[in-house]
Amino acid sequence: MEFNKVTPEIIEQLKAIAPGRAFAGSEINEDYAHDEMRFYGTKLPDVVVEATSAEEISAILKLANENNIPVIPRGAGTGLAGGAVAKYGGIMVSTVRMNKIKSYDLGNLTVVVEPGVLLNDLAEDAAKQGLMYPPDPGEKFATLGGNVSTNAGGMRAVKYGSTRDYVRAMQVVLPTGEIVRFGSNVTKTSSGYSFINLICGSEGTLGFITELTLSLIPMPKEFVSLIVPFEDLESCIATVPQIFLNKFEPQALEFMGRDIVEMSEKYLEKENFPKVIDGVEAGAYLLMTFDGNDRDQLDAICEQISEVLFENGALDVFVADTPDKRRDAWAARSQFLESIQAATDELDECDVVVPRDKIAEYFNWVLTLQDKYKVTIRGFGHAGDGNLHIYACKEGDMSLEEFTEKAHDVMQEMYAKAVEMGGEISGEHGIGHSKVGFLEEAAGEKKMELMQGIKKVFDPNNILNPGKVCEKFD
Numbered sequence: 397m398e399f400n401k402v403t404p405e406i407i408e409q410l411k412a413i414a415p416g417r418a419f420a421g422s423e424i425n426e427d428y429a430h431d432e433m434r435f436y437g438t439k440l441p442d443v444v445v446e447a448t449s450a451e452e453i454s455a456i457l458k459l460a461n462e463n464n465i466p467v468i469p470r471g472a473g474t475g476l477a478g479g480a481v482a483k484y485g486g487i488m489v490s491t492v493r494m495n496k497i498k499s500y501d502l503g504n505l506t507v508v509v510e511p512g513v514l515l516n517d518l519a520e521d522a523a524k525q526g527l528m529y530p531p532d533p534g535e536k537f538a539t540l541g542g543n544v545s546t547n548a549g550g551m552r553a554v555k556y557g558s559t560r561d562y563v564r565a566m567q568v569v570l571p572t573g574e575i576v577r578f579g580s581n582v583t584k585t586s587s588g589y590s591f592i593n594l595i596c597g598s599e600g601t602l603g604f605i606t607e608l609t610l611s612l613i614p615m616p617k618e619f620v621s622l623i624v625p626f627e628d629l630e631s632c633i634a635t636v637p638q639i640f641l642n643k644f645e646p647q648a649l650e651f652m653g654r655d656i657v658e659m660s661e662k663y664l665e666k667e668n669f670p671k672v673i674d675g676v677e678a679g680a681y682l683l684m685t686f687d688g689n690d691r692d693q694l695d696a697i698c699e700q701i702s703e704v705l706f707e708n709g710a711l712d713v714f715v716a717d718t719p720d721k722r723r724d725a726w727a728a729r730s731q732f733l734e735s736i737q738a739a740t741d742e743l744d745e746c747d748v749v750v751p752r753d754k755i756a757e758y759f760n761w762v763l764t765l766q767d768k769y770k771v772t773i774r775g776f777g778h779a780g781d782g783n784l785h786i787y788a789c790k791e792g793d794m795s796l797e798e799f800t801e802k803a804h805d806v807m808q809e810m811y812a813k814a815v816e817m818g819g820e821i822s823g824e825h826g827i828g829h830s831k832v833g834f835l836e837e838a839a840g841e842k843k844m845e846l847m848q849g850i851k852k853v854f855d856p857n858n859i860l861n862p863g864k865v866c867e868k869f870d
Contacts, residue, residue: 397862397869399484400464402442410445410487413455417446417493427473428488429481435744436478436830441468441488448493450567450575450606457604457860458573460487466862467571469600471512471542474535476745477828479546479599483863489604491541497521498607504581505612506564511541511605518610527612530556532648533824534730541605547597549824551648551729554780556613558824560596567607568595571855581609594850599826600861602854616687619647620694621716621725624705625670625678629653631709632680633756636779639684640752642704644697646684649780650729651755653680656736656776660728663735668724673711682710682779683729685722729776733785736774740789742796744803746831748814749783749823758817762786762810769802770794783823786810811838827865835866 402420410418420443429438447453460467466486473480482488491512498508505527509518515529516536522529533543533550542548544566549558565579578591595603626632632651639646654671661667671678682705688694694717702713716725736743750758759775766773772791777784788806790799811821811834821827821835836844847866851858863869 397484397858399466399486399859399862402465402486406459406463406465407443409459410443410456413459414445414447414452417448419444419446428470428490431473431475431478431480431828433476433478433745433830435742436828437481437483439482439485441482442485444470444488444490446490446493450569453489453569453604453606454573454575456487456489457569457571460859461572461857464857464859466859467604468861469541469545469604471539471545472514472535472537474538475542475546475828476747476825477546477599477822478830479826479828479861479864480542481829483829486859491539494541494606500525500527500612501581505614506581506609507612508607508609509540510607511539511544513540514538515540515543522612523615526615528615529562529610529612531559531562533559534733540608540610544596544605544608545599546824546826549778549781549783551650551778553783553824554649554778555645555647560593562611563592563596563608564611565609566592566595566605568603568605570603571857571860575606576603579609597826599828599865601851601865601867602860604860617689618691618694619685619687619722620698621683621685621722622698622701623669623714623716623725624682624684625673625711625714626680626682626709627676627678627711629680629759630756632682633759633779635682635705635708635710636755637753638704638708639701642701644701644704645686646780647687648683648685649778650683650776651680651779652683652729652732652776654678656732656774657681657728659739659774660731660735663731663738664727666724666727668728670712670714676711678711683725685726732776736787736789740772740791742790742799744788744807745785745825746807746810746821747783747785747823747825748810748819748821749781750814750817750819752779752782754817754819755779755782755784758813758819759784759786761813765806765809769806771799771802771806773806778823781823782819807834808837829863832863832865832868836868
C-alpha cells in the first residue's frame with residue numbers, strides 16, 4: 397500500500413488545526429513509536445497531534461483523506477498487539493487531552509466520557525456516585541477509547557460481560573471527516589445494523605471515537621475473595637465447570653500455576669499464596685471474587701462454594717473479606733505480566749480463548765511446545781471465560797532472530813490448536829498488525845473478504861489505521 401508523505405505544508409496546516417499541539421520530527425516522544433509490545437516493531441509517526449475535540453479530528457481526517465496520508469488513533473499506548481503503531485508513518489492523533497468525564501445520567505445509569513478518560517479515573521469517579529463501571533481490564537491506566545476499540549474484557553467479564561456490553565452510544569468521526577453518532581441512551585434497540593458493534597473491537601480502523609455513553613450499575617455493597625489451592629492444574633481447572641453448574645456467579649474467576657505466582661511474588665517481594673497445605677504442595681490456584689449487597693449472603697456463598705471446592709480436590713479455601721486482604725490477594729495477579737517481562741530478555745504473547753471445559757487440556761498441550769521449540773512458556777488466564785494469556789519467553793543466549801522464528805512457530809501452533817478446539821484468536825487484546833496473518837488462517841478467505849469489504853465502506857481510501865485487523869500489505 398502506497399501513501400503520500402507528510403509535507404512541511406501539511407505540518408503547518410496541522411499546527412493551524414491544533415495550535416501548540418502538533419509535533420513533528422525531533423519533537424515527537426519515542427513512546428509514540430510503539431505500544432507495550434516493542435517486540436512487534438517500532439515506527440515513529442511523522443506527526444503527532446494531541447486533539448481536543450471531534451471538530452479538530454474531523455479537520456485532520458479530511459486533510460489526511462484528501463492527501464492520502466495514514467492516520468493512527470492513539471490512546472494510552474497500552475495495547476499488546478501493535479494496534480497503535482504507525483506502520484506507514486503518517487499522522488498519529490492522540491486523545492491524551494480528551495480526558496473529561498462529561499456528565500452522569502442517574503435516571504438511566506449512564507455516563508458520557510471523552511475517549512481519553514482512563515479506566516481507573518472513571519472507576520474512582522463512578523464509585524463516588526455509588527456506581528460501578530463493570531468492565532475491568534487488567535491495565536487500569538488504559539483509555540476508555542482504547543478499551544472500546546479492542547473490546548477489552550478483563551476479570552469481571554465472567555459475570556458482567558466485556559466492554560461492548562456497556563456501550564450505549566458513541567460519537568465517531570469517519571475517515572472522510574463526517575461526524576456521526578451511533579446508538580442512543582436506551583437499553584435495547586432493533587433498528588437496523590448495529591454500528592456500535594462494528595466499531596467496538598475494530599481497533600480504530602473504521603472510525604475515530606470522540607465520545608462514549610457508557611452503562612453503569614449500582615456499586616455492590618459487599619465483596620469477598622477466595623484463594624483456593626489445588627495439587628495440580630488439572631484438578632484446578634476441572635473444578636471451574638462445577639462452580640457454574642452449582643449456580644454460583646463469581647464476579648471474577650482466575651486460574652494460575654504455582655510458577656507464575658512465585659514469579660509475581662518475587663517481583664512484588666511479598667508472599668500471599670499458601671504453598672504447602674497439610675504437607676501437600678500446591679501446584680495451581682483459583683482466585684475468585686464474589687459481590688453482593690449483604691454480608692450474610694456472601695458468608696453463605698463462601699460456605700456453600702467451599703463444599704463444592706473441597707469435593708473437587710481443593711486443598712483449602714482461604715477467605716479475604718476485608719479491603720486490605722482482597723488487595724493483597726489480587727496483588728500478585730495484577731503483576732503477572734510485569735513479572736514475566738522482568739524475568740526474560742524478550743517475549744511474544746497471545747490471548748487465545750477456548751471453551752471453559754477445554755482450558756486444562758489446551759494449556760497442558762501448550763506446555764509440550766517448550767521442549768519442541770526450546771523456549772520457556774508462561775501462562776495464566778480467566779478461568780471463568782476461557783481466555784488464556786500465554787507468553788513465549790526468550791531464555792539464555794538464544795539470538796533474537798532465532799527466538800523470533802521460534803516464537804512465530806509456537807504462536808502458529810497455539811492458534812491452530814485453539815481454533816481446532818472451538819476457540820478464537822483473541823479474547824480481549826485484539827489483532828493489531830501482529831496477529832493479522834494468524835486471524836487470516838483461522839477465519840478463512842470469505843470472512844476476511846467480508847471484513848475488508850466493511851473496511852472499504854467506512855474508509856474508501858484506507859487511511860485510518862491501515863494494515864491492522866484484517867489487512868496485510870507487507
